[in-house]
Amino acid sequence: DAGVTQSPTHLIKTRGQHVTLRCSPISGHKSVSWYQQVLGQGPQFIFQYYEKEERGRGNFPDRFSARQFPNYSSELNVNALLLGDSALYLCASSLVSGRAVYEQYFGPGTRLTVT
Amino acid sequence: AQRVTQPEKLLSVFKGAPVELKCNYSYSGSPELFWYVQYSRQRLQLLLRHISRESIKGFTADLNKGETSFHLKKPFAQEEDSAMYYCALRDNQGGKLIFGQGTELSVKP
Numbered sequence: 001d002a003g004v005t006q007s008p009t010h011l012i013k014t015r016g017q018h019v020t021l022r023c024s025p026i027s028g029h030k031s032v033s034w035y036q037q038v039l040g041q042g043p044q045f046i047f048q049y050y051e052k053e054e055r056g057r058g059n060f061p062d063r064f065s066a067r068q069f070p071n072y073s074s075e076l077n078v079n080a081l082l083l084g085d086s087a088l089y090l091c092a093s094s095l096v097s098g099r100a101v102y103e104q105y106f107g108p109g110t111r112l113t114v115t
Numbered sequence: 116a117q118r119v120t121q122p123e124k125l126l127s128v129f130k131g132a133p134v135e136l137k138c139n140y141s142y143s144g145s146p147e148l149f150w151y152v153q154y155s156r157q158r159l160q161l162l163l164r165h166i167s168r169e170s171i172k173g174f175t176a177d178l179n180k181g182e183t184s185f186h187l188k189k190p191f192a193q194e195e196d197s198a199m200y201y202c203a204l205r206d207n208q209g210g211k212l213i214f215g216q217g218t219e220l221s222v223k224p
Contacts, residue, residue, distance in 0.1 A: 003158075004158075031210060033210055033211070033212075035212075035214075040216070041216050041217075042119075042121075042201050042203075042214030042215050042216045042217050043159070043201070043212070043214045044214070045211045045212060045213065048210050048211060055210075056210070056211050058211070090159065092212075094210055096210075101205075101210035103161050103164075104161075104210065104212060105160075106158050106159040106160065107158065108158045109158070
């Protein structure tokens with residue numbers, strides 16, 4: 001297993017555009033979480049999805065949205081991009097059993113630059 | 116409010132010296148605490164968690180609920196320990212991780 005994969009690796013967008021980032025979890029992992037990591041800061045939680053339903057949302061504006069597909073892959077969408085959205089976007093997947101969420105495995109991230 | 120604080124942005128030590136990376140947290144309840152590490156050009160990975168009480172790569176961390184701390188320690192630093200270290204908290208509502216801002220550890224020869 002290649003681990004969590006994310007695409008694209010790098011992306012450059014202009015203010016006002018929208019962007020879609022993609023994540024494929026480790027095989028068998030049904031939970032996917034998204035984090036934003038601004039330069040010099042720790043990752044900040046954006047969304048968690050489990051079984052295609054949103055299970056948690058961080059303090060981000062409605063311009064940020066996500067979804068999870070039947071194969072448990074996920075997309076993060078950001079509309080009306082702002083310069084401040086420039087960051088590394090991390091995806092993490094984990095096993096879930098009942099209410100227990102196990103270790104989160106992180107992908108390499110997508111580096112988004114907004115100009 | 117749930118918060119994780121890592122007071123040092125950069126910690127520089129010589130090889131063989133003891134290391135302590137500080138982490139304090141704010142959480143009402145029983146959190147799970149983790150240390151994640153990111154080596155140069157590698158992805159973020161779990162180093163250790165407080166519930167397993169294990170030593171990984173010579174690192175240990177003890178949860179002190181009285182002081183709300185989860186400091187990471189290693190008695191003898193190695194050059195390969197140079198990396199970014201993040202302390203994280205997970206609440207009992209689900210899988211959301213709350214990270215500190217990270218400490219860059221630099222181990223000099």
